[in-house]
Amino acid sequence: QVQVIESGGGEVQAGGSLRLACAASGRTFSNYGMGWFRQAPGKEREFVSSISRGGSTTYYKNTVKDRFTISKDNANDTGYLQMNSLKPEDTAVYYCAAGSLILGGILPLYWGQGTQVTVTS
Numbered sequence: 001q002v003q004v005i006e007s008g009g010g011e012v013q014a015g016g017s018l019r020l021a022c023a024a025s026g027r028t029f030s031n032y033g034m035g036w037f038r039q040a041p042g043k044e045r046e047f048v049s050s051i052s053r054g055g056s057t058t059y060y061k062n063t064v065k066d067r068f069t070i071s072k073d074n075a076n077d078t079g080y081l082q083m084n085s086l087k088p089e090d091t092a093v094y095y096c097a098a099g100s101l102i103l104g105g106i107l108p109l110y111w112g113q114g115t116q117v118t119v120t121s
Contacts, residue, residue, distance in 0.1 A: 002032075002110040006096045009115030016086050018117060022079040022096035024110075033099055034072055034079040035106035038092035038117075045095070049081060050106035059105055064090075086119045093117070 003025040012018055022034060035050035049060045049070040058070055069082040079096065094117050097108035 002098055004096050004098055004110050004112035006094065006112040006115040009094060009117045011118040011120065012086055013120050014087055016119070017082070017084045018086065020081040020083065020094055020096070020115060020117075022081075022112060024077045024079075024098055029072060029077045029079060029098065030074045032109070033101040033106055034070075035097050035099060035108060036070065036081045037095045037097060037108070038090075039095070039114075040089075040092040043092075047105050048094070050101060051079065052101045057101060083117070086117075088119045088121050091117060091119050 005023045006020060008018060008020040033052050036048040037045050038048050039045040047061055048064060049068055051058045051070045051072050055072045067085045072079045093114040095114045096112040099109040100107045
């Protein structure tokens with residue numbers, strides 16, 4: 001079993017930045033792709049971004065492209081989502097997942113517990 005833990009959420013004003021981290025146990029990020037999803041109140045969980053096992057391929061939801069940057073540090077079994085120019089509509093619980101890259105996204109296999117991101121006006 002793979003354990004995935006997110007951190008780095010918090011409250012920030014619109015236009016600000018946050019960096020989310022996703023840590024996996026057992027050096028698992030060397031074996032899996034990684035992705036981020038989010039779920040806002042009253043909405044379905046949606047795909048945000050993903051990165052391939054080796055980091056050579058990335059995908060982004062259109063509304064976050066050019067504002068968010070996904071990265072992966074296999075040596076430390078940690079993935080990141082750098083979020084800049086945050087907007088109130090980015091407010092959600094953000095979930096990290098380890099899985100298999102598919103065209104345009106990721107097939108999640110192991111989920112983290114989520115971290116809250118709140119962006120105020």
